[in-house]
Amino acid sequence: MPPDDAVEAGNDVQETQFTAMPDDTESVPEEAHGSDRMLHGHTRHKQRSVAQSAYGATDEATNGSLPQHNIKDPSTPATSPRALSPDLLRGLLMILQAVDHCSVSQGAWRHGVALESEQDGTIVNKWNDHVPWTARMLTHLCAPGFMFLLGMGVVYFGRSRSKLGWSSWQMSKHFAIRAFVLAAVNELLFTLPFGRGRILILNIVLLALAVNYLLAGLLWLAINASEQALSTLLESFYTSSDDEVEQPLLQEETGRSSRKSISAWATRCSWHIHNGILLGLTIVTIAWNQWLSPHHGHCPTDTSPSYSGPTPPHSTNLGPWFDFWFLSIQYKLVISPFPPLAWLSPAILGLLYGRIVLARIWKAYTLNATNALFGVFLMLIFVLTRLLHFGNLSEDCLRMPEQLASPGRNQYLASFRSFFYIIKYPPSFSYIAFTMSINFFLLAFFGALPEKVARRIPTLLTFGQSALFFYIAHLMLYFGMSSLVKTWFGHELDHIDPMTGKPAIGTEGKPAVMWVTLLVGLLILWPLCRWYGRFKSTKGVNSVWRFF
Numbered sequence: 001m002p003p004d005d006a007v008e009a010g011n012d013v014q015e016t017q018f019t020a021m022p023d024d025t026e027s028v029p030e031e032a033h034g035s036d037r038m039l040h041g042h043t044r045h046k047q048r049s050v051a052q053s054a055y056g057a058t059d060e061a062t063n064g065s066l067p068q069h070n071i072k073d074p075s076t077p078a079t080s081p082r083a084l085s086p087d088l089l090r091g092l093l094m095i096l097q098a099v100d101h102c103s104v105s106q107g108a109w110r111h112g113v114a115l116e117s118e119q120d121g122t123i124v125n126k127w128n129d130h131v132p133w134t135a136r137m138l139t140h141l142c143a144p145g146f147m148f149l150l151g152m153g154v155v156y157f158g159r160s161r162s163k164l165g166w167s168s169w170q171m172s173k174h175f176a177i178r179a180f181v182l183a184a185v186n187e188l189l190f191t192l193p194f195g196r197g198r199i200l201i202l203n204i205v206l207l208a209l210a211v212n213y214l215l216a217g218l219l220w221l222a223i224n225a226s227e228q229a230l231s232t233l234l235e236s237f238y239t240s241s242d243d244e245v246e247q248p249l250l251q252e253e254t255g256r257s258s259r260k261s262i263s264a265w266a267t268r269c270s271w272h273i274h275n276g277i278l279l280g281l282t283i284v285t286i287a288w289n290q291w292l293s294p295h296h297g298h299c300p301t302d303t304s305p306s307y308s309g310p311t312p313p314h315s316t317n318l319g320p321w322f323d324f325w326f327l328s329i330q331y332k333l334v335i336s337p338f339p340p341l342a343w344l345s346p347a348i349l350g351l352l353y354g355r356i357v358l359a360r361i362w363k364a365y366t367l368n369a370t371n372a373l374f375g376v377f378l379m380l381i382f383v384l385t386r387l388l389h390f391g392n393l394s395e396d397c398l399r400m401p402e403q404l405a406s407p408g409r410n411q412y413l414a415s416f417r418s419f420f421y422i423i424k425y426p427p428s429f430s431y432i433a434f435t436m437s438i439n440f441f442l443l444a445f446f447g448a449l450p451e452k453v454a455r456r457i458p459t460l461l462t463f464g465q466s467a468l469f470f471y472i473a474h475l476m477l478y479f480g481m482s483s484l485v486k487t488w489f490g491h492e493l494d495h496i497d498p499m500t501g502k503p504a505i506g507t508e509g510k511p512a513v514m515w516v517t518l519l520v521g522l523l524i525l526w527p528l529c530r531w532y533g534r535f536k537s538t539k540g541v542n543s544v545w546r547f548f
Contacts, residue, residue, distance in 0.1 A: 084454050084461070085446035089439065090149055091464030093142045098474050098525075099518060100139040103132070105482035107493060107506015108514035112136060113417070119328055119425045120393035121295035125400055127417055131511060137420060141442075143205060143338070144346040144427065144435045147212060151350020152357075154216045158224070159358060168221050175217030181547050182210035182468075189472060203336035206471075211340035212347045219281075220351055227274045234266035271359070278352040286345035289426045290391060292316065292326050297393035297428065328425035342426035346436060364447065371444035378437035382430055386412040386419055391429025394421060459526050466529040466536070468547065473528055477521050489513045 104111055109132035114124035127133060154175075161171055186206035195202050239259050290297055294316055316323055323329050325341045357367070385391045387410070395411075398421060402414040412419050422431040446454065455461060463470050490505045497504040507513045539545045 084451065085443050085449075086149055086152065087464035088446040088449075088454060088457065088460045089145065089442050089464070090467055091460030091462070092442065093145045094463040094467060094470050094474075095459070095522065096139045097142045097471075098478070098522065099135055100142070101475060102478045102518045102521060103135065103514050105478045106485045106514060106517065107490070107504055107508055108132075108511065109135075109508055110495070113421060117425075118423060120289075120293050120297055120423050120428065121299055121397065122394075123299050123397050123399055124421075127400065133417065140422065140424065140431070141435050141438055143343065143424070144432055145439045146205075146209065147343055147346035148350040148353070148436065148439065150209065150213055151216045151347035151352075152354040153350070154213070154220050154347075155351055155354030155358060158217070158220050168225070171221060172218065175214050178547055179210040179214035181544065182206050182213065185468075185472065186210065189475060198333075199335060200333040201336065203334075203338055203340075205338050207336070208338040208340040208343050212344050215344060216347045216351055219348065223274050223278065223351075227270045230273065231266045231270035234269055235263050238262045238266070271355075275352060275355060278348055278355070282345050282348045282352065285341070285348060286427070286429050286432050287391075288326070289342050290393060290429060293393060293426075294327075297391075297423070298395045299397040301396050326426065337425050339426055345427075345432060349436070368444045368447040371440045371447065375437045375440035375444065378433045378440065382433040382437060385430035385433065386410075391433075393423040393426075393428035393430075459522060462526060462529045462533065466533050469532045470525060470529050474521065474525055477524060478517070481517055481521065485513060485517055 100111075103109055110128055112118045113128055113133050113136045115126045115128055116122060116124040128136065158171055161174075166174075183206070186203065187201075189206070190204050191199055191202040201207070239262055316327065320329065320331055320334070324334060324336055324339065326339050327342070328337045328339060329335070362370075389395060389410075392412075398411040398414070398418055400414070400418065402418060403409075403411050406414055412421070420434070422428060422434055424431055449457075485507060486505050489507045489510055491507075491509075493504040493506050493508055495504055496502065536543075536545050
């Protein structure tokens with residue numbers, strides 16, 4: 001995702017890099033093609049008049065599917081603005097992720113808003129300190145944001161490659177190869193160094209991204225094929241009776257106009273139906289986290305109010321292979337806090353959003369307002385999950401002093417932190433509603449920034465446009481630095497290191513050490529990501545280097 005990405009040559013394509021990890025789009029240097037830059041709610045000053053009336057779809061709106069008609073002359077330059085706000089959002093999420101991983105690598109504080117767990121159906125009775133609590137709430141935005149941008153990127157990638165003449169088979173092959181590369185990176189980056197031969201799979205997040213990237217890509221292809229088939233079926237159904245009647249010459253032109261209207265209606269109808277299908281899948285794929293929870297998101301009530309012991313095992317009766325896909329598990333050979341299918345919902349939401357954005361030409365302020373309204377809608381849903389007790393995966397689980405002081409009261413209304421206690425492993429409905437609400441607000445905010453201001457925000461575009469490279473580099477950097485930091489500033493902590501089974505060593509109680517380490521790491525990563533962006537931009541569209 002280099003800063004100087006441009007659209008593919010000779011195509012009216014808004015091929016922007018909307019994924020987090022992986023980068024779903026391959027860009028080509030602007031100098032090579034002379035095509036116009038594209039911005040999400042931003043344009044160059046000379047294109048201001050275009051940007052005020054164009055975003056999302058280009059002159060040919062294709063409803064987010066493979067274009068069927070009226071593909072423009074390959075010599076025609078693109079005129080849509082390049083998206084910046086998704087890149088800015090992704091860059092911010094990468095920095096927040098670095099906060100999380102830097103603190104974990106050096107044991108700066110306990111990982112979570114509560115000290116016990118963020119897993120469904122787990123009793124918690126002690127909050128983390130204020131700074132770790134705030135940091136963890138912010139880093140909650142990362143995983144669903146990455147999945148959402150991944151799904152969104154699939155739509156843009158598929159649309160651009162279809163205009164380059166790629167077949168469905170070619171795109172399926174690309175999705176499969178990209179997923180395989182991500183899975184291989186997961187094994188090399190996590191399983192081998194941390195598993196030390198004792199673990200076959202250590203899935204932190206990349207394996208879930210790989211699976212959901214492949215599923216989102218195949219789903220987009222299936223929706224595209226089905227949408228075209230349904231449109232053709234509807235059109236033939238309503239035109240067949242007219243074709244059987246011999247039209248007088250004076251009515252021939254009227255008949256042609258009528259058939260065009262029917263064709264347009266059939267296309268719109270099919271598009272809306274398939275958007276409804278994607279919306280339904282978005283809801284079902286987050287709801288099944290509740291349905292499949294061994295405890296249905298409830299903690300046992302037959303324990304004392306201050307009970308902090310283990311809850312029933314987080315497993316189903318369907319076996320470990322099934323649990324791997326839907327539940328956060330820890331078995332002898334497999335550790336997977338990110339079950340792939342439990343995180344599929346935001347990726348499908350990204351597919352739906354990408355289709356809507358590409359369905360028409362958006363004015364920048366209209367799109368930003370729409371993003372903000374989505375944010376408000378999702379925040380209202382989150383509030384309802386607190387008030388009506390649905391989709392939380394943490395019912396009767398809060399046993400903090402404030403809950404013990406008011407037995408029988410709505411546990412989420414007992415305090416500010418109780419209201420925002422959300423379950424990540426696996427993600428609850430309330431978790432997705434809250435985090436995606438904030439992500440939509442951020443999209444609206446970044447989209448409203450003038451281009452000159454957006455481009456001058458330090459590091460965000462650079463990190464956002466080289467996301468997988470940043471991800472790999474920042475893990476190696478921070479975990480490498482942690483050994484030195486712990487040697488100088490570390491001490492024995494009051495809990496056990498889950499990887500070694502021995503007392504943990506960390507810098508807890510010395511927050512300045514963590515923040516300085518984080519800043520030094522970001523300053524090292526900034527020029528590295530800029531270099532990689534320039535390097536990647538010199539590679540062909542099928543180069544494996546563009547996967548990073």
